Amino acid sequence: PDGILLVDAEGVIREANSMAQQLFGYQRDELEGMSVDRLVPPHVRPDHGSHRDRYSRAAAVRPMGIGMELRAVRNGGIEFPVEISLAPIDGPDGNTWTVATVRDVSLQKRLRDFGAGALRASEEERARIARDLHDDTAQRLATVLVRLRLLENEIEADEAMARIDEIRTALQDTVEGIRRIARGLRPPELEDAGLESALRSHTRMLREGRGVDVLLDVHAVDEYLTQDGRLILYRIVQEALNNVVRHAGVPQARVTIRHEDGRITGIVEDQGTGFFPQHLALEGRGLGLLGMQERAVMLGGSVAVESLPGQGTRVRLDIPVEIEREVGSV
Template sequence: MGNTTAQPARAPMPPPPHAAPVPIEPGPPPTPGTRTWLARLRPFLRVPLFYKILLANATIVALGAAAGTVVTASVWAAPAATFRLVAALGLAGILLSIAANAVILRIALSPLRELEEVASRVQAGELEARAPRSPVADRDLERLTATFNAMLESLSTYRRRLREMAARNLDAAEEERKRLARELHDDTAQTLAALLLRLRLARHTTDATARDRLLDEVREEIANALDRVRRFARGLRPPALDMLGLDAALEAHARSLQEASGLRIEVESTRIAGLLAPEAELALYRIVQEALANVLRHARARRARVRLARSGSDVIATVEDDGVGFDPARAFAEGGLGLFGMRERAAYIGGQVEIDSRPGQGTRITARIPIPENTAHAL
């Protein structure tokens, strides 16, 4: 295993560069007078949208009607009775306009009320609630309703996948316990029982040659049992990860997969010891492990490559293969829990997983794990 320079099946895409943040100059602080006016306006600004619009329209209509009445009376020099009649008609017009505005606004804003009601129902636990399509909604409100429902569907799908992944993890853990219990009972326990019998037999054997032969057999069986117990422990947690680091553990895992499956696996790594916390190293190890397992199960590949390196403030692990590829969107839609699990593992430690694949063009999985700030500054 180790560092290789074999020609890849296709040139890897370079990681996207980190865009430098654009500094934003803070604006001047509000003056005391501005803060006073904001404090006075805050009760009015907290009025519901319906009443804000209605009050604004009513104010405009009232000012227009009053100005029209005053201008009419002054230009025409109408008598007081005529002025009162015009004023009454203006007031009636104002009231009718306000009523019409109220009805129109109530109808026009009804889709927003429905969105609010659906959000409250979802918050109360009615997770399958969705906003209905309103016949009075304009194009913008229809787009808002569709986006709102799509967000709820995404959250529902996310929760369902979390439940499925949790159930699968529980099943896997239970199966692992059963397997260990079975192997310990049927293998290790039986071996130890047989060793006890042989030791008892050797104890009562008077022939020194026969006794030495029995003790040699017992010693050999103890060594075999110890190897099996160590193999059980390696299956639970790779010892190389704690003793040698992430890069050496990945090389050891790739070597064992290559020997067992015949798949050619190249590992290219730079030393990243001390950059990640132990839980982040374990999560990245499991992500690469799952990616290689997917290559063996689905890709029908002849070669795979694992690359591990530091890039800026991140540690990046890439797993590529020259297999049949797949459609990631379709795989997620069909419940690809392995892919979903990799992304969740990365998200738990603040990272992300990118999946680049197309049918017939192989697959590239990139895990990007951030280096803690104190570590990044120290190294």
Template sequence: MAKVLGKLKQPPPRTKNSNFILKLLQLPLLLKVLIANSIIVGGGAFVGTWLTTFVSGGEDHFTIELALLLTFIGLSFSGVVNFVVLRAAFHPLTELVQTSAAVRGGDLKARAKSSLVTDPQMEELANTFNTMLDTLEERNDQLHSTATQIIKAQEDERTRIARELHDETAQSLTAVMVRLKLLEKSSSVEDLKKGLSEMRTILSNTMDEVRELSRNLRPSLLDDQGLVAALESYIQAISERLPRKITFQQEEAEQAIRLPEMVELVCYRVAQEALTNAIKYSQATKIEVHLATADKITLSVTDDGIGFNPDTAYEKTGLGLVGMRERAQLVSGNLYINSKPGKGTEVRLEIPLKHGKDTSYLQ
């Protein structure tokens, strides 16, 4: 996919210098070599003419005009030959400069072209430069793809929330309003009591639905009591609605440890996404969640389901694997997917602890 980025930051302009020698030294490399070679050839032609005349005993025939003529002929011939040879020799370098300018202008498809007259070192330099550009373009494509998936995930989440509010909460409140309207016309105490009881039940269910919606968006337990309490509450809530056996284990010594806010949020969201995948797709009868922070933070979600091929799983954006991996990278962590068809699945998140239990560097 071709991408043209906005123009990159331009390099600072070269400092202009009034010194003649420095101006010469700042000329393009091709001109500097050409001038140096011309001086050598011109000086050699002049001195060679004088020496030849002197050795042959014809000093009387040596004239400045003759020397200058021979020098001019030598310079002209050597200048043309030098220019052709040097231009061919420096062409790969010129190509690199032009490619750099194109990339700086925002064209990530630009590449340095190979040449039949390129020497091995120049060719290696051009190949390395092109490889760097390939990597840069690939990273840019990944960022574009990730941004697209994030936007899609946000829109899907908003759609889900809107649907739940409309299909559940709004319907329940509408039912309460209808019952109130009917009770306004009722004169029976028994009907009033029955109607109020029904509305109390409806409102209680509605409150549970709102709490569930709130917990899915941002569990208050995560802020108040930490990751362990939030995971226990979430797993208990989904276990009550599903026939599958879902267990949660954590090292007892770690229960009181509070991790940095971002680390806890990443762990919670990864566990939430992994559990959602296991429930929707794995056909598992048993799901285990394990949390440990011995020498590193390790969160794993394991099921005994049908499994899948991790090599092709990232093409299925519905699994949310890209999002989980991006979250892991936010806290310098790594996400590992161990799965085989028919062998179950393990999703494991690892976040390093650089200084034992010290997690201040993750803040």
């Protein structure tokens, strides 16, 4: 159940349901008549009135889950994370009043933080393995290649030279494969040049290594994402494209990512074999989708799959982004 507050144009609470009383730790007669500013953290109270005024001038329904990190304050000064939905109504005094629906998301935030910590640990381990592969294993193999070239100068027998040439080719392929794996584990372009560059590098690897051509249409979204956010988005697209390679049976795919109306939306689609989404687990794709969904949830977003046999597959990504930080505005 959610707490519900009815707030007048002056920011005074006129009505509060029983859940609001539980959330904030006040009796009904204490809440009703109280300024709503008392329910936000002290450091945002000086600006909270201007937030309310701005909302009143362009009052509209503001749904929950729009990517803002909000906090409220219980009786006794204890802060807790909340999601808040706002809706304007006509007040009995002729002014616009606001219905604020408040949801305690403490548990969800703890779960997201736990998941983000696990993801960060996983990515750090990926980075370590990538460094080891590139700096140690690949370099050792490269040294072997140099020694083979030196050996070629000392051997004249055609048969031995042919064998050495085969070994050299195999080693060159192995070195390139290891470097390709290292780039996949931790794409350096993501930190150096941003999401689009990292995705272009990955799609180039798919084209050269797997024969899948990906049409990439990425609008500038890096400015709306933290470094962790860019990495999460990259991993979601990477997994969706891996599914195209493994299951679609076609050599083309399309990726579209753009920012509009306070959200980042992404589509990864192909015209391949398709499937019934309800059969994901039976077809071995359930864990991949679950991983994409879990990553999206860490950003407050979602991933959905649309597909039918013979009609291709479309993976939709939707992530709310915080354009203007409004921490604590109830």
